[in-house]
Amino acid sequence: MKKIxxxxxxxxxxxxxxxNLVEPEKEEISGVExxxxxxxxxxxxxxxxxxxxxxxxxxxxxxxxxxxxARTTLELFDVIADMLFELEDGHVNLSAGFDLSRNWxxxxxxxxxxxxxxxxxxxxxxxxxxxxxxxxxxxxSVGYIYYESFxxxxxxxxxxxxxxxxxxxxxxxxxIVCKGIIIDVRNNGGGLVNGAELFAGRFADKKTLVSTRLYxxxxxxxxxxxxxxxxxxxxxxxRYTKPVVVLTNRSCYSATNFFANSMKHFxxxxxxxxxxxxxxxxPINDEMPLGWRFRFSTTKSFDSEGNxxxxxxxxxxxxxMDSEDEKNGIDxxxxxxxxFIKNQ
Amino acid sequence: xxxxLVCLCLLPFLVKAQEDTxxxxxxxxxxxxxxxASYQFARDRGMSSLRYKGVQTASQAELLWIRPxxxxxxxxxxxxxxxxxxxxxxxxxxxxxxxxxxFLHKGPSFWKNRLHLSYGGTxxxxxNLRYHTGYSNNAYNNEFYLSLAPAAQIAFPFRLxxxxxxxxxxxxxxxxxxxxxxxxxxxxxxxxxxxxxDGVKGALQSGYMSGWGTFRRYYSEFGLEYTLKNGNGxxxxxxxxxxxxxxxxxxxxxxxxGGLFSIxxxx
Numbered sequence: 209m210k211k212i213x214x215x216x217x218x219x220x221x222x223x224x225x226x227x228n229l230v231e232p233e234k235e236e237i238s239g240v241e242x243x244x245x246x247x248x249x250x251x252x253x254x255x256x257x258x259x260x261x262x263x264x265x266x267x268x269x270x271x272x273x274x275x276x277x278a279r280t281t282l283e284l285f286d287v288i289a290d291m292l293f294e295l296e297d298g299h300v301n302l303s304a305g306f307d308l309s310r311n312w313x314x315x316x317x318x319x320x321x322x323x324x325x326x327x328x329x330x331x332x333x334x335x336x337x338x339x340x341x342x343x344x345x346x347x348x349s350v351g352y353i354y355y356e357s358f359x360x361x362x363x364x365x366x367x368x369x370x371x372x373x374x375x376x377x378x379x380x381x382x383x384i385v386c387k388g389i390i391i392d393v394r395n396n397g398g399g400l401v402n403g404a405e406l407f408a409g410r411f412a413d414k415k416t417l418v419s420t421r422l423y424x425x426x427x428x429x430x431x432x433x434x435x436x437x438x439x440x441x442x443x444x445x446x447r448y449t450k451p452v453v454v455l456t457n458r459s460c461y462s463a464t465n466f467f468a469n470s471m472k473h474f475x476x477x478x479x480x481x482x483x484x485x486x487x488x489x490x491p492i493n494d495e496m497p498l499g500w501r502f503r504f505s506t507t508k509s510f511d512s513e514g515n516x517x518x519x520x521x522x523x524x525x526x527x528x529m530d531s532e533d534e535k536n537g538i539d540x541x542x543x544x545x546x547x548f549i550k551n552q
Numbered sequence: 553x554x555x556x557l558v559c560l561c562l563l564p565f566l567v568k569a570q571e572d573t574x575x576x577x578x579x580x581x582x583x584x585x586x587x588x589a590s591y592q593f594a595r596d597r598g599m600s601s602l603r604y605k606g607v608q609t610a611s612q613a614e615l616l617w618i619r620p621x622x623x624x625x626x627x628x629x630x631x632x633x634x635x636x637x638x639x640x641x642x643x644x645x646x647x648x649x650x651x652x653x654x655f656l657h658k659g660p661s662f663w664k665n666r667l668h669l670s671y672g673g674t675x676x677x678x679x680n681l682r683y684h685t686g687y688s689n690n691a692y693n694n695e696f697y698l699s700l701a702p703a704a705q706i707a708f709p710f711r712l713x714x715x716x717x718x719x720x721x722x723x724x725x726x727x728x729x730x731x732x733x734x735x736x737x738x739x740x741x742x743x744x745x746x747x748x749x750d751g752v753k754g755a756l757q758s759g760y761m762s763g764w765g766t767f768r769r770y771y772s773e774f775g776l777e778y779t780l781k782n783g784n785g786x787x788x789x790x791x792x793x794x795x796x797x798x799x800x801x802x803x804x805x806x807x808x809x810g811g812l813f814s815i816x817x818x819x
Contacts, residue, residue, distance in 0.1 A: 425736045494600060499639035506737035
């Protein structure tokens with residue numbers, strides 16, 4: 209018995225000298241191997257095949273032969289990028305040093321409904337400040353905040369300040385209490401979901417169920433976890449429960465989409481403008497054997513009425529920018545919001 | 553800090569022996585404090601298809617209780633460093649914390665009583681966090697393993713230049729392991745959904761038992777110990793540690809080899 213133990217220990221000790229504990233990637237990896245890695249990963253982990261009625265096997269049949277015959281890495285990139293384009297998802301990208309594939313049809317096929325120059329020159333005038341990531345002003349007795357990206361970190365004390373500025377006459381140069389606030393998130397492409405929750409919490413009067421999220425938990429296209437309830441709770445020292453209008457357009461995506469949905473659930477908030485672009489899945493990253501990185505959605509979320517947030521959040525009041533107004537320096541959607549609040 | 557390290561290294565020589573003998577007492581307690589470096593290779597398919605590797609700093613503390621017929625060792629260890637992919641240069645910050653309790657019963661001796669075999673078991677647990685610096689929602693990749701493993705050791709005590717040394721080789725192979733890996737397609741744990749169970753408890757509840765077929769680990773260490781007459785001493789250890797989780801989806805394999813220099817304080 210002791211000989212067996214000694215021999216086993218000797219064998220283990222010899223094994224310990226093995227040079228590579230974990231084998232490195234092969235020097236030569238074919239285009240098809242890389243294609244298959246992406247196709248298989250997406251097949252197992254992507255969350256919207258059923259919702260978008262996508263035949264992923266047919267897509268493989270179409271693009272795999274092209275990956276086999278791709279002569280250069282540029283051609284291979286285009287083949288995989290074209291395959292990913294079929295998912296019609298702004299959260300899906302292929303990233304190599306020389307290019308980033310994307311599907312931006314969620315806003316390119318729609319009116320822009322936003323003109324930064326018009327805002328900057330004609331509306332951001334009175335009490336205009338740039339407080340961290342927030343452009344803010346008082347327009348015709350109504351508070352106004354423009355928030356460009358949820359990637360910009362939100363500071364709690366800044367939110368306190370902004371609410372005080374619009375709600376306490378001591379904090380603005382006009383010495384007024386605003387009739388309401390317009391939060392302009394048009395062209396905000398998203399960022400940190402936590403930031404969206406933090407911001408929305410300032411306008412919540414009570415803990416509110418705003419969505420349910422399902423996580424992909426198995427390789428089948430319909431393998432999902434049980435629903436995870438997402439709540440927004442009142443947050444911060446200063447909160448605002450007077451009339452609020454949130455301005456949206458098709459370029460509102462991802463975290464901004466979640467923000468718009470959350471805000472829509474509060475009784476004092478009205479969404480105005482165009483539908484958001486969507487982006488209801490939380491994306492994750494992966495890396496191909498070739499080293500390129502790709503990203504895709506692995507969850508899906510529904511609002512409290514069961515609407516799939518991947519397809520955007522509809523406004524309470526649809527308003528499109530009038531091109532004649534725009535030429536004259538007028539933001540039609542903002543004007544509608546001002547009128548709406550002043551007549552509350 | 554430098555003086556503190558020098559003092560720590562010299563301490564074993566300065567401490568006066570209670571007994572001027574190398575004869576083992578009935579029960580002997582020692583504290584070992586060590587530092588060193590390790591080289592880790594890892595491929596976590598839940599995170600990437602690429603292999604990451606890099607140097608980490610290592611620190612370890614051990615409590616050792618030696619009895620005439622057995623040895624009990626309680627070890628805690630922490631490794632930290634940056635791993636890099638050779639393929640695309642991406643970086644992962646790696647944290648690894650763990651420890652084990654090992655019991656060894658003194659077995660037979662052979663080769664003219666020079667080689668001593670001990671055998672017993674180990675309860676071993678370790679946690680890995682790999683933070684991918686280029687990712688967003690799945691940047692944090694956690695895993696935890698708790699294993700029961702048979703263990704064995706061959707020790708070869710010898711004298712050189714009138715000094716006492718012991719060369720040893722120790723290994724353990726887990727047979728049953730409790731595996732905790734995050735969700736199939738992200739960095740959440742199943743128990744976190746709707747916060748039925750939160751925190752560490754929730755993570756632990758998301759695990760499952762695994763046998764040798766699914767979780768394989770080879771843990772071995774070569775050690776050279778230099779013992780002073782007062783029972784204090786120094787030890788140099790080369791560790792070789794490899795594991796592979798052969799799950800159908802998101803398998804992970806990682807290996808770690810490294811050296812550790814420890815000071816032994818007998819008390």
